[in-house]
Each structure stands twice: as structure tokens, then as C-alpha cells.
Amino acid sequence: MTRRRFHAGLAWLPPGRLGVDVQIDVTNQVLTTVTVGVPAPSDAVRLPGVVLPGFANSHSHAFHRALRGRTHLGGGSFWSWREQMYALAARLDPDSYLELATATYAEMALAGVTCVGEFHYVHHQPDGAPYDEPNAMGDALREAARRAGIRITLLDTCYLTAGIGEPLRREQRRFSDGDAPAWATRALDREADATTRLGVALHSVRAVPLAAYALIGGARERIGFDAPLHVHVSEQPAENEACLAAYGRTPVELLDDHELLGRWTTAVHATHLTRSDVGLLGDAGASACFCPTTERDLADGIGPARALADAGARLTLGSDQHAVVDLLEEARALEMHERLVTGARGRFAPAALVAALTEDGHASLGWPEAGRIEAGGIADLVAVRLDSVRTAGVDPAQVVLAATAADVDTVVVGGEVVVHGGRHALGDVGQLLDRAITNLWSRPAGSSPPVVP
């Protein structure tokens, strides 16, 4: 039995208020008592600034980190960016992915992320043949999270077609198990553990034929009654157009038709929705995962976040392609994009942004007991400095509108201190990233992502 004691000058307590002088006791991974108004005892780890629950990064493709700062020449669109991403995906193997994902998840830990939802679809060898261990890539991601000290929900993703009714392209073969039963057999051949939970993902209406939907839903239920199902939804107008042309239904309507909307569903992006789509997601109590820094980088557009929340959906946040790994920036951008579209401020209260970042994100990843600083919860804590040039002078209750990842001082995951004084237990994470990314791009498959003319 491991006991730890922490003390926070200020801590963000449910349902969204700041407690002063908060003593936090942990046994094993669990918060046992949270007591307000206690001077710091000598045996406690002092947490500076304001202490928030751990952040959930609800949508990640870890390998995209190697594209950061390499896709901005030559213009293009989401679709030309995707060609560069495929060129990168072609270079991965279980060892290089372990190295890159470890560094990427460590970067996330430095940004306050205590749990990541990995939307994982690079399953097989480049020609589509399974590795000797068919889950070698997913296992590498689990191991990467373990090394980086964070929890993971591995969302094993079914990916079968290039577009609706279109055979896979060469670069996509490694994403596919051939058919849905083979996907389910492989995906269900793994168990959860203390820091890993499992879920499923339907890549998108482009990549999965309707005939597979029921089987994906069934696989989810076999993992667990509340196991998460994530799906990319309406990120680009072209997806909606193709879906309407093929089926006469929007992507959200298709999910509803096939009973894939529930409280366990997360619609990722949810950018180009109809009013009816918003109502369906809201009625289901589903989550919508916004990835604002990706959605602006990839020129996706701004989704109806406020309307979704008003309709009853939960909002969560992800750094997705990791052009930016700063969940505080994602939270702020959710509000800022709403302001740009509506001309009004305060579309989301700071507490609503923190909820997306913490408890709603964790719930959407199948960790409903994480994301709140209260007895019985998982002991995930993030101390954000209030004395940096970015945060000096701010109201601590509004810190989410001013702080950045660079202000994260201490990160505790399941009671263990993973980041202290802004340093990760693994050491120089910039160096880890540099090594992993340099290794990947210097492999024989090519030297750099193709520049789109």
C-alpha cells in the first residue's frame, strides 16, 4: 500500500469552485481524503499555483507529432495534408512507434495530460500483412503510455475502405484487417490493466461499410457496458457530401440508424453538422470531441460547440494531430472559436472549459472515476503556476483563459509524480522527440514528406 500526501494552496474542487489550503491524501492510485482549510503539513508534497484535476486528451494520433512544423509549405488542404500523413504512416514499425509515442506522450504529460485516448489505426505491416504479433502496434502504444507515466484508452479502430464503396489505396492497407470480423477478433484479443482501458473506434463513414456497424457496436459491448466508441464525424464537407450521395443520410444519422449513439459515443470533430445532427447527439447524451488547434490547422472549420452543449451533448478536447500539444490552449480555443463565430464573449464559463478538459474528457475515455479532486477519485493532479509571465495577475478561477502548457509545474498520475518543476521523470523530452522524429524521417522509405505543389 502506497500512501502519499499533497498540499495545494488552491485546488479546483467539484462542482467547479476553488478550495484554499487543500490537503489531498492518496492511497495507491486513489484520492482518499480531500480537506479544505488545512495549513501545509511538513510531510506533504507542496503543489504550487492552482491545482486542477488531470487533463484528458480525448483524441490522439500519436504518430502525427512527427509532422509538426513540416506541412506548411506549398498550400493545399486537409486532403493534401493527408498525403503527407500517409507518407509518415508508411515509415512506422513497432519499435519506431514505441520511441515516437513515448516521447509524444511525455510531451503530453508535461502539458498536464494524465490520460490519452489513442485513436489507433496503424495496425499492420505496410503491405497489410499482420506482424507476428498482430497487436504489436497497439502494444507499443500501451507500453509508450506506461513509460511516459500516463494512462491510456486504446481505441482500436476499424478501417476497411478508402471511401464509401472504394477499395483501399496502397498507403491505407496497413490500417485494415480485411474485414470487420478479423478486426474484432484482433481488437478483442487484449485486456485492460491498471493504467490501460479499451474501447473501439469506427474510423469514419468513409472507411467503414454499413455492414460492419453492428459488429463494431457488438465489439464495444463485449468490452464493457460503458466502453467507449469513438468516430470521426463530419470533419470536412466532402465527407458529408459523399455520405449523403451514397446513403441519403448524414454521418450522425447513419450512426443513429445503426444504434451507435449513446452516452458512450464520442463524435470527434463534429464540425459540419445539421441542426438535426446536433439534436441527435444531444438526445443521446453523446460526447463531441473538439480539437480546435487541429481544426484550424487543417482548415476544417468551427463546429457548433455551444449548440451541442445546449442540446445535451458533453464536450471533450483533443490535440489530435499534435501540431500543438497544449490542452489549455485547446480549452481556450473552444471558447475563442465560438467568440469568432458569434460576436459574443463568455460562450463557455471557465468552469465549463475545465469540465471538458477533466471530468467529461475522462468519462468519454471510459474513466468515469477520474477528473475530479474528490475522495474516491483517481489521484490525477496538475499544478499550474500563477507566477509566470503568462499567469501573473490573473484571477485563479479564470486561469484556463491565460495559462499554457509551459505553466504546468507538477503532474501527478495515480498518486505518482510524473512531472516536477516542469521536468518529466524521463528527462529531456525535447531530445527524445528530436531523436524519434529524426530517426523516422531518415529511414529509407523517403527523406521528408512530399511537398504539395
Place this chain on the structure above:
Amino acid sequence: MTRRRFHAGLAWLPPGRLGVDVQIDVTNQVLTTVTVGVPAPSDAVRLPGVVLPGFANSHSHAFHRALRGRTHLGGGSFWSWREQMYALAARLDPDSYLELATATYAEMALAGVTCVGEFHYVHHQPDGAPYDEPNAMGDALREAARRAGIRITLLDTCYLTAGIGEPLRREQRRFSDGDAPAWATRALDREADATTRLGVALHSVRAVPLAAYALIGGARERIGFDAPLHVHVSEQPAENEACLAAYGRTPVELLDDHELLGRWTTAVHATHLTRSDVGLLGDAGASACFCPTTERDLADGIGPARALADAGARLTLGSDQHAVVDLLEEARALEMHERLVTGARGRFAPAALVAALTEDGHASLGWPEAGRIEAGGIADLVAVRLDSVRTAGVDPAQVVLAATAADVDTVVVGGEVVVHGGRHALGDVGQLLDRAITNLWSRPAGSSPPVVP
């Protein structure tokens, strides 16, 4: 005569290419030679990462820094935010403004800013009576920039009415000199010096009657043939509506009618423009100063940046209200907001973003010899690390799409090292900010900005 020698592994040289192993010699404030392909000599200051020209922060209201993280409760709009801003403005005096602006400009220096354009309108005592020294507030700003080690263009702002034809409100009295001749007399009672240049500003079509336009133009010419004139233009739709109702002209058309559009003009924000406005600004070769983090925070909207550039206008960047002081983020946001609006990537090449941040910004502030690393230029340099978690693995030529203010390692202003290893020569800038902001809000005028219901 002061000589300095610097060495950069990578430096951003005109017209937008990276030089390798660059030796940079400085005499007094000026770059004397810039030589590519030289191994680092032992007597040189080594600059890490990639070295860019100094950043121009082309639009600043220094005192707004004290509002950061304090205006996000209770919703509202630009107009309700303005009430909170007025409550803050009412608390300033020359001493407290010196303290706050010194800390704010030091924060800017840490972000790579080597020159700030201060759009200055808090001229007088709260009741409108001049201080014993009528330029006490402007002098405090000049002194603040000197202490923070950066250059300043003081844009002395004419502000006479609350709205078109509307008398000043009580909170606005200290902004006004009573009439335009009195404004000009005061504004012209100062001289430039080695690190200060002067310009004028017309606050907005709201705040200045047409009868004063010619006099403002004349004051500009008295300062110098190329002296800058800045003006807030079409930040909010309501401004345009009032202008059209009163004059039957848009704000840009009014400026054109009164011969206030030239290469020396900067239209700040330029958010809600007609196609004709874009053409007028372009034909004049004027600058448009975008402040993207402010324009999203204040729910202004997204202006037509690409269209302005295509029409012939120059683009510059400002942190304006300083909800964020990160000029790299402003540059990135210029591109990201275009992507959100158009669905396309690469609307501005990285080199175009750097130009806005550096030479075009400096030119719009009346420092045409700054912002380029070339012989004869002012010796302003910013070293941006390439080994942080944010920048590891990026193409150095695309660093502006990945780096943040936290990656600024060394800042050289006029040959002097102001920031080294991410530390400002003044010491702990967070502490300076905290002290200045705490002092200001704890003064008797009230305890916090009013919360808008």
C-alpha cells in the same frame, strides 16, 4: 564605440531564407557585417536555435495587461469588456503606469519583441485636467520601454468624442485634450531619441470628429515625412453602422476622403471591411495591423488578411490588449484564422508571416531600417530554440508555425543582450507583473473590474 560579435547556427536572412553558420558583427546599434558559412569564433556570443530579426509588436495598449484573466465571467461582448477596461484606465497614474508598462514591455521582450507601437490615449488625470507635466503619461511609457530594454514608437492618440457627435462619458475624459489643436500642441511637444520614435493616432471614427482629421494629418507631417499614423478601423460592425449612418461612408472611405491613407498609415484590426475598403488600403500601400488573439478574445471576427495582402497592403501584428503576449502565436493565428474561413491551408507562406512579424511591422512603426538581418540594419535579434518540446523535430524554415514565446532564448536589442537563456535582465518579470497588477487593483478606486451580468 561598442562592438559586439554574435554567431548563429541558423539565421533568417533577407529575403526569407535560412543562412547556416552566420557571424553577425555589430557596432553601436547597427549590424555592420553579416557573413554566412563561418564557424563560431571564440569571441562571439553563441545564439541557439534559429535566429530571427527582432519582432515588432505593432499595436499595444500597455495597461490592458492588467485585465488578463479577469474579464471572462458573465459573458458579454466587446462593449461590456470595454466597461471593464475603462474601470482599469481610471486607476492609472504616471507612477503606476510606469510600473505596469515596464513589466508588460519586459514580458514583450521575453517574447522576442524588440520594438513596440504604443497606441497611447490615457493622457490626463481622471477628471480630464492635465498633469503638471502634460506628457507625464507618455513619458512614463517611454521610460518603461527604456527600462525593459526595447524600442518604442509612441503613437500619441487623438480622442475627443464618445461616439460620432456624442460628448465624452465621464470615464473617457482623461483620454481627451478637449480639442484637436490642444492635442497637437501636447503631442508635438516631444522629440524622438535613440530608442523612441514618434507617430500619431486617430483613435477611431467614433472618437474623432471629421473636422480634426486634417489637423491630425498635419501633425503627422510635422513629425516627419514618413511618420506613422495609426487608426482603429472597423473592429466591430457597430462602428461601421454608426459611421455609415452619420456620414454615408465607411471608416476607410472617410480616411481616404481626408487624405489620411498612405504608406505611413496603419489600419488596426481592419476586420469588417468592404471590398472597396480593401482596394483603398491596398492602393495606398497602407498597413493593416492584425491582432488575432485579441480579435478572437473580444469576439471581433476575422478580417480579410489575404485579400488585403493581395490588394497591395502590408500586414503587421500586434498583441493589443495583451490577453496573450506571444507574437509567434499572433503570426500563426493570422494564418490559422484564414484557414478557418477559407478551408485552405498555406494562405500565407511562413516567410510572409515572418515578414509581418519583423520588417513590415517595423516599417509601420517608423523604423524602416529594422527587422532584417543585413548590414546597415538595426541590430535586433531573436534566438528561438529548436530543442524544446514544442519545436523538436520541426523544419527550421517553418518554426513560426510551431514555436511560442516560451521558446525565445535570447533577445538582442540594438546590439545589447536584453534576454538571455529565457531570463530578462530585469529579473523575475512574473513578479514585476504581479506587483504592478496587484497594486493597481488594490487602489481605492475599486477592487476589481465590474462583472457584466
